[in-house]
Amino acid sequence: GAGVSQSPSNKVTEKGKDVELRCDPISGHTALYWYRQSLGQGLEFLIYFQGNSAPDKSGLPSDRFSAERTGGSVSTLTIQRTQQEDSAVYLCASTLTIETGELFFGEGSRLTVL
Amino acid sequence: AQSVTQLGSHVSVSEGALVLLRCNYSSSVPPYLFWYVQYPNQGLQLLLKYTSAATLVKGINGFEAEFKKSETSFHLTKPSAHMSDAAEYFCAASGRSSSYKLIFGSGTRLLVRP
Numbered sequence: 001g002a003g004v005s006q007s008p009s010n011k012v013t014e015k016g017k018d019v020e021l022r023c024d025p026i027s028g029h030t031a032l033y034w035y036r037q038s039l040g041q042g043l044e045f046l047i048y049f050q051g052n053s054a055p056d057k058s059g060l061p062s063d064r065f066s067a068e069r070t071g072g073s074v075s076t077l078t079i080q081r082t083q084q085e086d087s088a089v090y091l092c093a094s095t096l097t098i099e100t101g102e103l104f105f106g107e108g109s110r111l112t113v114l
Numbered sequence: 115a116q117s118v119t120q121l122g123s124h125v126s127v128s129e130g131a132l133v134l135l136r137c138n139y140s141s142s143v144p145p146y147l148f149w150y151v152q153y154p155n156q157g158l159q160l161l162l163k164y165t166s167a168a169t170l171v172k173g174i175n176g177f178e179a180e181f182k183k184s185e186t187s188f189h190l191t192k193p194s195a196h197m198s199d200a201a202e203y204f205c206a207a208s209g210r211s212s213s214y215k216l217i218f219g220s221g222t223r224l225l226v227r228p
Contacts, residue, residue: 033216042120042204042220043158056215091158103150103216105157 002026004106006092012112013082021077021109025094032075033095033103034067038088046090049075082113116141118207120219128227133177133192135222137205140186145207147188148216149179152202161203164188175199200226 005024013019025032034046045059049069060066064082069075079086089110093103121136139145149161162173169181175198179190188205205219 031214035218043218045215045217048215050214058215093158102160102163103158105159107157 004092004094004104006090006106006109008109009107010110010112012114014114015084016081018078018080019082019111021079021090021092021111023075023077023092023094023106025073025075025092026104027073029094029096029104030072031095031097032069033093034075034077035091035093036088037091037108043091046077079111082111084113087111087113116145116207116209116215116217118205118217118219120203120205120222122222123220124223124225126225126227127195129197130194133190133195133199133224135190135203135205135224137179137188137190137219138186139188139205139207141207141209143209144181144183145209147179147181148206148208149173149177149188149190150204150206150218152204152221154201158204161190195224195226197226197228200224 007022030051032049035043037043047067048056064080067077089108091108093105095103117140119138147164150158151161152158162171164171164181172178177192179188181188202221202223204221206216208214208216
């Protein structure tokens, strides 16, 4: 597809379980971002990948959160031992270069932790 | 650390009235600045961007924003509101070197009254 693809679109899990969220960016885009959007809140930066550089993980809220990007393309955000406060929409975005300013966002993965 | 402040979580205007959405950033070096819009049940899309050229930036749908370094502001305006402008608007800022982490403000929901 031409856009950023995220899966699953919806995930309901029980507290304490691990979840994996996947992002398939636009082909050729070297920069990839993960954000979290909670109900009524703005976009909270989580992590940023740029090419082969070390990712900027400064936004990850705790060590239960981790992300990787394999082969400079697909990225997986993993949340271990989920808590109810992790419930949110997790958005992935990619861009060729930040100077263009245009991040292309996926539809998001809505996570509900019961 | 870079931060973005949007004054007013909700702004209500009458159709045909001026739209003014406020955004201030914190940075000693002028960052790249952006406005994104999120229409109901849709993903985010770029409205306009400031990367270093003209300080008055024109975007889609008649919106424009002015970069004022002395005020560290990047307010979004539109001379005449239309019902279709009802959406959530996010201001965002990115650094210019070492890290292109893109930080979003908390968003402003624009309501347009008939």
